[in-house]
Amino acid sequence: MFAPVKDYPAILYRGDQRKTLIISDIHLGWEMNLARKGVHVPSQAPRMLHKLLKLIDKTKPSALTILGDVKHTIAKAEPGEWRDIPEFFESLLAEVDDVQIVRGNHDGNLEPLLPPPIQLHSSTGMTLNTIGLFHGHTWPAEKLLACDTLLMGHVHPVVAFEDTLGFRITAPVWIKAKCDVKKLAAIYVKRKRIKMQSSPRVAFKQHFGVSPKVKELLIMPCFNDFLGGPPVNRKRKSRRYIGPVLGSKAININSAEIYLLDGTFLGAIRQLATSR
Numbered sequence: 001m002f003a004p005v006k007d008y009p010a011i012l013y014r015g016d017q018r019k020t021l022i023i024s025d026i027h028l029g030w031e032m033n034l035a036r037k038g039v040h041v042p043s044q045a046p047r048m049l050h051k052l053l054k055l056i057d058k059t060k061p062s063a064l065t066i067l068g069d070v071k072h073t074i075a076k077a078e079p080g081e082w083r084d085i086p087e088f089f090e091s092l093l094a095e096v097d098d099v100q101i102v103r104g105n106h107d108g109n110l111e112p113l114l115p116p117p118i119q120l121h122s123s124t125g126m127t128l129n130t131i132g133l134f135h136g137h138t139w140p141a142e143k144l145l146a147c148d149t150l151l152m153g154h155v156h157p158v159v160a161f162e163d164t165l166g167f168r169i170t171a172p173v174w175i176k177a178k179c180d181v182k183k184l185a186a187i188y189v190k191r192k193r194i195k196m197q198s199s200p201r202v203a204f205k206q207h208f209g210v211s212p213k214v215k216e217l218l219i220m221p222c223f224n225d226f227l228g229g230p231p232v233n234r235k236r237k238s239r240r241y242i243g244p245v246l247g248s249k250a251i252n253i254n255s256a257e258i259y260l261l262d263g264t265f266l267g268a269i270r271q272l273a274t275s276r
């Protein structure tokens with residue numbers, strides 16, 4: 001059983017004995033990129049840590065899983081990150097002893113920054129019972145398709161509304177999209193150039209040993225509230241969806257449901273589309 005944590009960009013999964021807290025996209029060190037442009041913002045790592053510790057105190061999880069983009073610089077680690085990231089995780093480990101990370105596209109050279117008890121998984125993801133967890137910039141591993149739900153980050157979804165005077169409000173949102181598992185299975189079978197003698201689902205099962213079951217794709221808001229992505233309700237033509245799963249024909253994005261962090265249902269993307 002899993003559900004979003006009210007007012008937080010986080011999911012709480014309740015197993016038999018254990019609770020797992022899931023967040024995504026912390027982007028520690030994003031302010032270092034600004035420094036290069038002459039804009040100096042103090043390190044945001046303590047703020048992120050405070051927010052996360054508050055959430056841990058509220059939900060009391062026995063494990064924490066981060067769906068990628070722990071840090072912001074992509075290929076290497078900046079000097080500030082060598083200090084901030086190990087400190088961040090040492091403080092976390094004092095509260096939760098099981099911390100796992102699925103690698104995101106910003107997590108190059110993350111390994112030396114992580115204290116040893118932390119497990120780093122490949123960007124193809126991991127499973128937590130019936131949820132397949134991955135970052136979203138790559139295809140998930142075949143075994144994740146045996147889950148009911150795929151959960152990803154990477155997109156930093158926000159909704160934006162503008163009034164006639166040009167005032168604009170943006171808010172982070174959850175995206176809940178239906179997944180056509182037959183189409184998704186067909187894409188995997190095609191990618192591996194497997195000859196299909198039967199239906200895509202049967203071919204998938206024969207080849208990968210698991211039955212594809214995914215019914216929905218859930219996209220998490222970014223944990224770092226400074227970094228919103230392009231509004232999900234932009235005009236259709238200018239909308240571009242990042243990541244192979246989200247961009248594939250298996251996901252019906254126009255009918256995807258949008259929710260605010262407090263649980264308010266805003267409608268389907270198609271109904272929210274603005275003229276911009």
Ligand SMILES: [Mn+2]
Nearest residue numbers: 069104105154
């Ligand atoms: Mn990302």
